[in-house]
Amino acid sequence: MGESTVLVTGGAGYIGSHVTRQLVERGERVVVLDNLSTGFREAVEGAELVVGDTGDAALVNDLMARHAVDTLMHFAAHTVVPESVADPLKYYRNNTNSSRILVEACVANGVRRVVFSSTAAVYGEAGDGTVAEDSPLHPINPYGRSKLATEWVLEDLATAGALEHVTLRYFNVAGCAPDGRIGQSTPNATLLIKVAAEAAAGIRAGMHVFGTDYPTPDGTCIRDFIHVEDLAHAHVLALDHLRDAGASLTLNCGYGHGYSVLEVLRMVEQVAGAPLKINFADRRPGDPVQLVANAARIRETLGWTPRHDDLEVIVRTAIDWERNRRY
Ligand SMILES: NC(=O)c1ccc[n+]([C@@H]2O[C@H](COP(=O)([O-])OP(=O)(O)OC[C@H]3O[C@@H](n4cnc5c(N)ncnc54)[C@H](O)[C@@H]3O)[C@@H](O)[C@H]2O)c1
Ligand SMILES: O=c1ccn([C@@H]2O[C@H](COP(=O)(O)OP(=O)(O)O[C@H]3O[C@H](CO)[C@H](O)[C@H](O)[C@H]3O)[C@@H](O)[C@H]2O)c(=O)[nH]1
Incomplete structure (x- = not known):
């Protein structure tokens, strides 16, 4: 070095x-x-x-x-x-x-x-x-x-x-570092799990789901x-x-597999142990229906192996951060 x-x-x-x-x-x-x-x-x-x-x-x-x-x-x-x-x-x-x-x-x-x-x-x-x-x-x-x-x-x-x-x-x-020392405090966040974690922690009253009529199994976008x-x-x-x-x-x-917006929110409710206040709204302009990585190349070229490919862990660390934010 x-x-x-x-x-x-x-x-x-x-x-x-x-x-x-x-x-x-x-x-x-x-x-x-x-x-x-x-x-x-x-x-x-x-x-x-x-x-x-x-x-x-x-x-x-x-x-x-x-x-x-x-x-x-x-x-x-x-x-x-x-x-x-x-x-x-x-x-x-x-x-x-x-x-x-x-x-x-x-x-x-x-x-x-x-x-x-x-x-x-x-x-x-x-x-x-x-x-x-x-x-x-x-x-x-x-x-x-x-x-x-x-x-x-x-x-x-x-x-x-x-x-x-x-x-x-x-x-x-x-998600955030599991020990809670650093996390995601970006102001005016619009990202799904960040917004949902804030709602679960009571930092915001509720949240919107943007679009329920997409051509996906439950009608919401997949990421x-x-x-x-x-x-x-x-x-x-x-x-x-x-x-x-x-x-x-x-x-x-990416991990190479996706979850729908509603699947994510169900996980947030399960981890938080309480229902979210959800308002089903129109589609948000500019949202692609589905974005999922073919993640073969990074595994082959860098030997990258995910260690936290678990939606529950992602959601839990995000909610824990909102409940105990250092900054
Ligand atoms: N968060 C996501 O899901 C995501 C997804 C894809 C790509 N990215 C990319 O990852 C990078 C980091 O994003 P993030 O989510 O951590 O956002 P963030 O806003 O938390 O971090 C950006 C940081 O850059 C600093 N910054 C911005 N403009 C600057 C400038 N001109 N000079 C010096 N500092 C400046 C900000 O103060 C901030 O600390 C960005 O390039 C973003 O485009 C993020
Ligand atoms: O409160 C919300 C927030 C998001 N969504 C939905 O959740 C999905 C994901 O939206 P995000 O805003 O969390 O993220 P994006 O998929 O728009 O992500 C895009 O913007 C990000 C930065 O903002 C990254 O750059 C990322 O790579 C890029 O694809 C979308 O269908 C969106 O409509 C909601 O329903 N309610």
């Missing part, structure tokens, strides 16, 4: 903080760059936190040079799909422009390894099967498009020989929910892959 440092942007956020912790636990030197727009100082333990913006070229160049950064893990982004529809420039500015500035700094400073947080939203409407990495990419909202643009920047730089990347396309991430700890481990493996001179990869991060 030597003197090398991993620069983690967005490391004070939900997923970045879980990854930072796994990196620190195995002895990596980590510097977190986060502007705290949706992140929390308390989420960063055992790593230096630099409060600043990924779009600040002078700052990121200085950080890379000063800390002997060998790998960038890039989580920092805006992530709320409906907000991206209302304010696309906010998303292109942060998720595309600032990512380009950051990657340019990598090239200037000889940082040749990049692990990038992408999303299943790059696939868009994906039919009723699973989606593989080479499935068509037709993102249906500015969030997905702004992330896909950054995928392309990395792909083109890899082709040009400037760096190697592992692009991880996360499916629906949920592939992955526990954040399994996702975090995929990043550690991606780092090892790049340090072992592995080739650039684009990988789905």
